Amino acid sequence: MTDLPAALNSLLALSHDLGREDRDLAILGEGNTSTRTGPDSFLVKASGSSLGTLSAAQVTACRIAPLVALLDHATLGDTAVDQALLDARIDPAARKPSVEAMFHAWLLTLPGVHFVGHTHPSAVNALLCSPYAEAFARQRRFPDEVVCCGPESVLVPYIDPGLALGCAIRDAVKSSIASTGIVPRVVLLKNHGLIALGATPAGVLAATLMTVKAARITLGAITAGGPVPMSRADVDRIAGRSDEHYRQRALGL
Numbered sequence: 001m002t003d004l005p006a007a008l009n010s011l012l013a014l015s016h017d018l019g020r021e022d023r024d025l026a027i028l029g030e031g032n033t034s035t036r037t038g039p040d041s042f043l044v045k046a047s048g049s050s051l052g053t054l055s056a057a058q059v060t061a062c063r064i065a066p067l068v069a070l071l072d073h074a075t076l077g078d079t080a081v082d083q084a085l086l087d088a089r090i091d092p093a094a095r096k097p098s099v100e101a102m103f104h105a106w107l108l109t110l111p112g113v114h115f116v117g118h119t120h121p122s123a124v125n126a127l128l129c130s131p132y133a134e135a136f137a138r139q140r141r142f143p144d145e146v147v148c149c150g151p152e153s154v155l156v157p158y159i160d161p162g163l164a165l166g167c168a169i170r171d172a173v174k175s176s177i178a179s180t181g182i183v184p185r186v187v188l189l190k191n192h193g194l195i196a197l198g199a200t201p202a203g204v205l206a207a208t209l210m211t212v213k214a215a216r217i218t219l220g221a222i223t224a225g226g227p228v229p230m231s232r233a234d235v236d237r238i239a240g241r242s243d244e245h246y247r248q249r250a251l252g253l
């Protein structure tokens, strides 16, 4: 079992990092964060709160199993989903968890994933709302992007946020793991935003900021004649290099 106050403090610090106004990752109530705290428990941002100013009272402890089980009932109505979110709270007096708590719960069951951060960065969404979304997700442009974001990102089509989106994220990530053999670090949601998965808050922040940097570079490259990605062989070489693994550990990724 994780030290609860330490997990809460780590989650609040990550939320404040992701919610910083100057970073343009999320404004107002956009985005949400979570961390696993035990075999069947996690902390998630409450509905209607802001990442940049998130307080302990705006974080809700929930059970994982009932929310993961919801993903097998994709057609459940909004009222039933709302009730299930409320029922998953460990303390019935706590605030209602984010409507995205289902995908957080499932992603936190993946090996090596202890923190999840979901944001709506302007630069990333410029590409996710464009014909470049697919290429942006599948390709890598520079070595540090491979180090922080993995060899490719998972792309999910636009789906209504909530239960339906949770199901689509689970299916897309499962099929990515089946074909690549690794847990992705970045999931991109068309016309919506990005989800970063990490063993640590530093890993989530690095994957988020580096995806934003890659998006800015891609937008610049589009105006400079068109993006030229790294070759697959060069991406695989960086992903497999032992000195890059050392650097990942040193950066807390």
Ligand SMILES: [Zn+2]
Binding pocket: 031, 118, 119, 120, 192, 193
């Ligand atoms: Zn969102």
